[in-house]
Amino acid sequence: MAKEFVPNIRQLPKFMKEDPGILPGHRACAGCGCAIILRQLMMARRKPLVIANATGCMEVVTTIFPYTAWKTPWIHVAFENAAAVAAGIDAGRNKLQRSGRFSDDPDVSVDYDVVALAGDGGTYDIGLQALSGALERWHNFLYILYDNEAYMNTGIQRSGGTPFGAWTTTTPVGSKIKGKPLTKKPIVDIVVAHRIPYAATVSPAYWVDALKKFRKGLETEGPAFIHAFGVCPRGWRTDTKDTIKLSRLAVETCFFPLYEVVNSEWYLTGPSLTIAKNPERKKPVEEYLKLQGRFRHMLLPENKWMLEKFQELVDENWEIILKRAKNV
Amino acid sequence: MQKVVKQRMMALNGDEAVAWAVKQSNVDVVSAYPITPQTLIVERISEFVHNGEVDMEFIKVESEHSALSACVGAAAAGARAFTATAANGLQLMFEILYITASLRLPVVMVVVNRAPSGPINIHCDHNDTMGARDSGWIQIYTEDAQEAYDSTIQAFKISENPEVLLPTMVTLDGFFISHTLQNVSLLPDEVVHEFLGVRKVPKIKVPEIHGDKEVPLMLNPRYPLTFGPLDLFDYYFEHKRQQIEAMMRAYKVIEEVHREYAEISGRSYGDGFIEPYRIDDADVVVVGLGSTMGTTKTIVDELREEGKKVGSIRVRVFRPFPRERLKKVLCNFDAVGVLDRGISFGHYGQLYTDLCATLYGVKDAPAMIDFVYGLGGRDMPPKLLKKIFEEVLEARVKGPEPVFRIKGVR
Ligand SMILES: Cc1ncc(C[n+]2csc(CCOP(=O)(O)OP(=O)(O)O)c2C)c(N)n1
Ligand code: SF4
Ligand SMILES: [Mg+2]
Numbered sequence: 001m002a003k004e005f006v007p008n009i010r011q012l013p014k015f016m017k018e019d020p021g022i023l024p025g026h027r028a029c030a031g032c033g034c035a036i037i038l039r040q041l042m043m044a045r046r047k048p049l050v051i052a053n054a055t056g057c058m059e060v061v062t063t064i065f066p067y068t069a070w071k072t073p074w075i076h077v078a079f080e081n082a083a084a085v086a087a088g089i090d091a092g093r094n095k096l097q098r099s100g101r102f103s104d105d106p107d108v109s110v111d112y113d114v115v116a117l118a119g120d121g122g123t124y125d126i127g128l129q130a131l132s133g134a135l136e137r138w139h140n141f142l143y144i145l146y147d148n149e150a151y152m153n154t155g156i157q158r159s160g161g162t163p164f165g166a167w168t169t170t171t172p173v174g175s176k177i178k179g180k181p182l183t184k185k186p187i188v189d190i191v192v193a194h195r196i197p198y199a200a201t202v203s204p205a206y207w208v209d210a211l212k213k214f215r216k217g218l219e220t221e222g223p224a225f226i227h228a229f230g231v232c233p234r235g236w237r238t239d240t241k242d243t244i245k246l247s248r249l250a251v252e253t254c255f256f257p258l259y260e261v262v263n264s265e266w267y268l269t270g271p272s273l274t275i276a277k278n279p280e281r282k283k284p285v286e287e288y289l290k291l292q293g294r295f296r297h298m299l300l301p302e303n304k305w306m307l308e309k310f311q312e313l314v315d316e317n318w319e320i321i322l323k324r325a326k327n328v
Numbered sequence: 329m330q331k332v333v334k335q336r337m338m339a340l341n342g343d344e345a346v347a348w349a350v351k352q353s354n355v356d357v358v359s360a361y362p363i364t365p366q367t368l369i370v371e372r373i374s375e376f377v378h379n380g381e382v383d384m385e386f387i388k389v390e391s392e393h394s395a396l397s398a399c400v401g402a403a404a405a406g407a408r409a410f411t412a413t414a415a416n417g418l419q420l421m422f423e424i425l426y427i428t429a430s431l432r433l434p435v436v437m438v439v440v441n442r443a444p445s446g447p448i449n450i451h452c453d454h455n456d457t458m459g460a461r462d463s464g465w466i467q468i469y470t471e472d473a474q475e476a477y478d479s480t481i482q483a484f485k486i487s488e489n490p491e492v493l494l495p496t497m498v499t500l501d502g503f504f505i506s507h508t509l510q511n512v513s514l515l516p517d518e519v520v521h522e523f524l525g526v527r528k529v530p531k532i533k534v535p536e537i538h539g540d541k542e543v544p545l546m547l548n549p550r551y552p553l554t555f556g557p558l559d560l561f562d563y564y565f566e567h568k569r570q571q572i573e574a575m576m577r578a579y580k581v582i583e584e585v586h587r588e589y590a591e592i593s594g595r596s597y598g599d600g601f602i603e604p605y606r607i608d609d610a611d612v613v614v615v616g617l618g619s620t621m622g623t624t625k626t627i628v629d630e631l632r633e634e635g636k637k638v639g640s641i642r643v644r645v646f647r648p649f650p651r652e653r654l655k656k657v658l659c660n661f662d663a664v665g666v667l668d669r670g671i672s673f674g675h676y677g678q679l680y681t682d683l684c685a686t687l688y689g690v691k692d693a694p695a696m697i698d699f700v701y702g703l704g705g706r707d708m709p710p711k712l713l714k715k716i717f718e719e720v721l722e723a724r725v726k727g728p729e730p731v732f733r734i735k736g737v738r
Contacts (some may be wrong), residue, residue, distance in 0.1 A: 009663070048549030052401060063557030065567075066536055072549035075404050076556035077397055077427055084394035088401025088409070089547060091385035095407055101381070101404070101526065108529075110406070133390030143735040224531045265391060 001041045005044070007208055007216040012043055020070070021045065026069035028061040030059070031240025033231030033247060034119075034203040035061070039145065040117070042208075044214035048072065048112040050093075052086040054122035055079035057153045057232075058146060073112070078124035083134035083143060088114035090139045113218045114141040119230075120161030121151045123184050135194040135223045144219040145187065148232035152241045153207045156235040160185040163255075164313055165306045167294040168235070178297050178306065183313055192261050198224040200260035201267075204231075205247035208269040209258060216260070228254045237293020249288040253319040259325065264326040276328040285314050329362040332594035335513040337654040342473040342505035345414065345512045346438050346498075347372030349480035351382045352520040353482060356407035356527065359398035359517045363417040364450045365502035366440040370412065392417035396424040396435070404555055405431040406546040408484060408527035411435065414502060415442035415456040420437030422460070428495045429464025431555055434527075434543075438480060441618065441669075442703040444500040448459060451705020452502035454617060454670040457561040458678045464571055465634075466496040466578055471597075473510040473617065475644075476500040478595055481520055485585045490530040491577045501619040503705065508639040515593060523592060562687075582645055596643070601650035607639035612694075612720045616643045616667030617679060620701075620708050624667075627713045638717050643679065651686040658687060663695040663728065665720035669702045676700075676732055695728035712736055718738040 021042035028035040028173045034057060059076045062069040077085045078189075093110050095101075098222035102108035109117045117135075118127055123145040131143060148263060151157040159169040164183045171180040175263045194197050198220040210228070217224035229250055231243045245325050250256035251271050257271040268276050275281045286307060289295040298306040322328060340348065346369050350358065358377075361372045376382045385402075389395045392413050413421065416441055419523060428435050439460075443453040454469075466486060470476045476498065483496040500506055507727030508569055515523075518520040536554065543551035546570055559567060579601075597603050605625050619670035621642035631638045641657065643650065658664055668677020675681060680698035687693040699716050702708050712735055719733070 050405070050547045050549070051638070060558050063554055065559040065563045068537075068554035068557055070554050071552055072548055073552045074549060074554050075401070077400050077431075078423055081394060082422070084389065084397035085401035087387055087389070087394070087406075088357060088398030088403075090401075091357045091359070091387050091398065092402035092405030092407030092409070095385050099356075099526075105544075107548075107550055108406070108544055112549050129390060130394050133394055136390070137387065139738070156450070188727035222356045274567045 003078070004118070007211040008009060008045065011324070016043060021049065021072045028057070028063045029234045031233040031243040033204055033229070033243045034058055034086055034148055036145050037144070037228045037230055040210050041214050044211040044218065046218055049115050050089055050112045051075070051115045051117055051124050052089060053081050054082035054118035054127060055153070056119035056122055057148070058117060058119070069157045079122055081130050082118040082122060082127060083114040084130040086114050086138065086141045086143070087137065087139045088132045090114050092142050107246060110184065116143045118143055118145060119152070120147045120149055121159045121188055122221055123185055124160035132194065135196050136189065137311070138222050141161045142220070142226065144226045144228060146230040149323055150232040150235050152235045159189065162223060163165050164310055165295060166300050167297065173297045175290055177302060187218070188225070188227050188261065194266060195224060195264055196223045196301065197221070197263055199226070201227045201256065201257060201258050203229040203247045203251050203258060206258060206270050213260060229276070232237065235294070240290055242291055246288065246291060249283065249291070252315065253285045253288045255282045255288055255314050257318060257321050259321060263328050266321065268321070268325045268328045273327060276322055276325065285311050330597070333515060333519050333592055335593070337511050337513055339509050340473055341368065341507050341509050342476045342477060342500045342553045343368030343440065343507070344372055345473040345477035346480050346500070347376070349477045349515055350410050351376050352515070352517050353484055353524055354521060354526050355384050355410045355483055357385045357387065357399065357402035358411065359393045359395045359402065359407045359409065360387055361389050361392045361413065361417060363414045364415045365393065365442060365506040366417070366477050366547065367410050369438060375462055377442045388677065392420040392442050393424060393436040396421040396428060398427050399435045400424060400431065400433055400533045403435050404431065404547050406527065406529050406544070408649060409435050410437070412438040412440070414440045415444045418460060418516070419444060419531070424466060425460055425463035427556070430567065432493040432574070433495060434484070434493055436480065436483040437495065437497050439497055439499045440477070440502045440506045446569050450646060450703045451506055452669070452727055453703045453705065457497060457499050458670040460497065461647055463679065464494065465647065466582070466645070468496065468498045468645050468723060469643065470498060470500050470505070471619055471642060473505055473508070474512050474595065475597060476505060477512055477514070478589060478593065481524065481566055482585050482589050485523050486578065486582055487525060487537045489581045492574055492581050493530065494571070494574050494578060499618070503618040513593070523589070580646050597628065597644050597683055599653065602653050602657070603642040605640045607657070607660070610639035611637040611659060611724060612663045612665070613641050613661050613716070614665040614667060614720060615643060615679065615683065617643055617646065620621050620667060620669065623710060624713060627710055627717060631717055632715070636721065638721070639728065649650055649682055649686070652685065654686050655690060657693055658683070658693045661694045661699070663720050665716055666696060668698055668700045671700050671703065695723050696731065697723055697728045698732050699735050700733070706736050
């Protein structure tokens with residue numbers, strides 16, 4: 001791996017101005033955390049990217065013919081196949097590179113990093129098979145899951161990434177069943193079980209940590225996976241100004257711990273490492289939940305058990321990660 | 329006119345013939361998933377790759393959905409991409425079939441025709457590719473292993489033609505062709521290389537993004553393009569119209585490629601679209617697709633011996649449908665029997681309905697009868713074919729009713 005990349009706050013604005021990768025003017029909602037993830041990915045580039053984007057919010061808000069927000073070669077094919085499309089791009093690039101196909105064409109470059117970009121629906125659920133296949137085949141690409149915890153593009157339906165208790169339009173708060181009765185699939189565990197060289201979690205609130213991880217993912221030889229925390233004010237019923245605050249609280253409450261898994265070895269990073277060393281800094285999850293309309297019912301006295309269960313689930317998950325982490 | 333080149337004869341079955349065509353066609357990326365009766369194609373290509381006999385990337389995907397998705401990615405990246413499948417595999421690709429065509433990517437796919445489940449079956453009928461006839465792919469139905477080989481090579485040239493830029497599906501009948509040994513003439517590698525070259529990427533103008541510059545239509549950081557954006561009622565229809573027009577332009581290209589190939593190889597299949605057999609003075613003909621039309625020729629010969637004026641026409645290209653050619657030729661006969669190895673439940677066989685649409689309102693249109701046969705690989709014995717011809721001959725006096733007849737079923 002190359003020398004560790006440290007984002008340079010002085011050079012970044014210039015870099016992003018000259019070569020933004022993605023332009024403003026797209027139609028993401030105000031306060032969309034997922035759009036911030038895309039910008040941060042662009043800030044971490046070592047060379048141009050080619051992006052295969054699954055159907056979902058990021059695909060829809062960045063394009064509508066004849067407009068595009070992408071100043072990066074970009075392709076959208078379908079919902080469940082971002083990893084397979086990326087695999088094809090990887091294979092095509094390999095063959096073109098080794099045969100020197102376009103070496104004397106000044107209009108073409110085949111030197112780029114391949115990125116697959118998909119939401120939680122396109123990853124935990126309908127895209128899991130294509131993802132697993134691409135990881136097993138060891139394609140050289142970075143898969144980015146932007147997790148807004150529901151099918152937002154189709155109007156806030158639950159996914160395998162929707163957390164316990166959350167309201168969505170298919171897990172309504174009814175008189176009998178309140179929100180999602182099940183929990184979030186441990187997607188990073190599933191991915192890491194493929195023994196890929198690099199996996200990590202990022203939250204846009206911790207942008208230096210995020211940029212470093214994006215860069216590592218891009219530099220990885222073979223498959224890499226990043227699980228990015230993507231606040232969705234529209235679907236979570238949150239205030240647009242709270243996006244970064246929520247991105248921080250998710251980490252501070254250990255609902256979304258930050259870590260990386262390098263060759264199957266787990267390392268906590270940034271604030272999560274600090275909390276591991278100073279457990280008193282771990283905030284109660286209620287602080288995170290109470291800002292979100294989708295969890296409002298869980299704060300009512302009669303649903304106290306839900307809040308308690310949510311906290312238990314967070315604690316359990318955090319314990320598991322603490323046990324795995326090599327650096328605590 | 330070019331001289332016909334010297335060729336090597338090999339005993340190959342249809343699947344192997346396709347694998348050889350792929351091996352010689354400068355394919356950059358193969359992405360495929362095994363399914364009977366297509367498996368020999370992926371096995372042979374795997375052997376070529378693993379023995380270092382060909383330099384290509386073979387992505388051994390986890391499903392057909394991913395097989396075609398990866399071909400789309402590879403083709404958008406500027407590579408020549410190939411896949412092969414059958415029945416259930418093709419059905420799993422269904423969503424991506426339409427997308428490949430609408431992205432105008434010149435992917436080539438061989439489908440070894442197999443009856444769709446259920447009940448699960450592995451033998452030949454045409455309902456699998458007939459289900460995909462509206463997806464925007466060019467469809468070529470071949471009669472034997474030699475033609476499967478020839479057509480696979482031609483398919484790349486057709487698809488990649490800048491006037492076309494549509495994916496092509498070449499089909500061969502499961503087991504009847506895929507697993508039947510035949511003497512196949514193979515062109516020398518260098519002749520195929522010269523015929524096809526490597527994949528060339530067309531240049532397009534995208535004034536909104538790249539001004540006057542003609543930029544390569546591929547995923548390319550020098551001139552970034554957006555493939556597959558959201559496209560609603562304000563432009564989608566225009567893009568569909570472009571697909572319709574590209575299909576219309578494909579007629580000429582298919583014909584040219586077929587002719588050019590014939591000059592090198594010495595082999596042609598009618599005019600590339602339809603292959604008539606002994607029709608000149610015929611009173612009635614039988615029209616059909618695929619391997620059955622080989623047997624049909626034998627029956628035509630036998631009936632001719634008996635003094636009956638019969639002939640046959642094989643439809644080779646099903647999409648774009650050779651409607652002008654068929655319109656012209658079919659009006660010469662009193663009655664036409666259509667062989668359909670497929671059925672649109674609740675209607676007729678697919679070839680029959682397309683022929684009816686072609687001949688609607690045409691003066692002197694023949695009487696037409698639909699013979700649905702061979703579903704799930706049910707054999708079409710010569711005796712049955714003869715019977716069909718006799719029924720068509722009878723229709724000259726008795727008329728075509730009933731026009732829908734199921735043959736070879738208990
Ligand atoms: C095969 C298929 N099934 C369903 C859909 C409808 N659909 C489009 S986007 C989407 C949800 C996307 O959810 P996610 O991946 O979480 O992305 P988000 O919109 O939340 O960013 C669904 C269900 C589709 N396009 N394709
Ligand atoms: S619905 Fe949510 S994820 Fe989609 S653009 Fe709006 S805020 Fe972003
Ligand atoms: Mg989502």
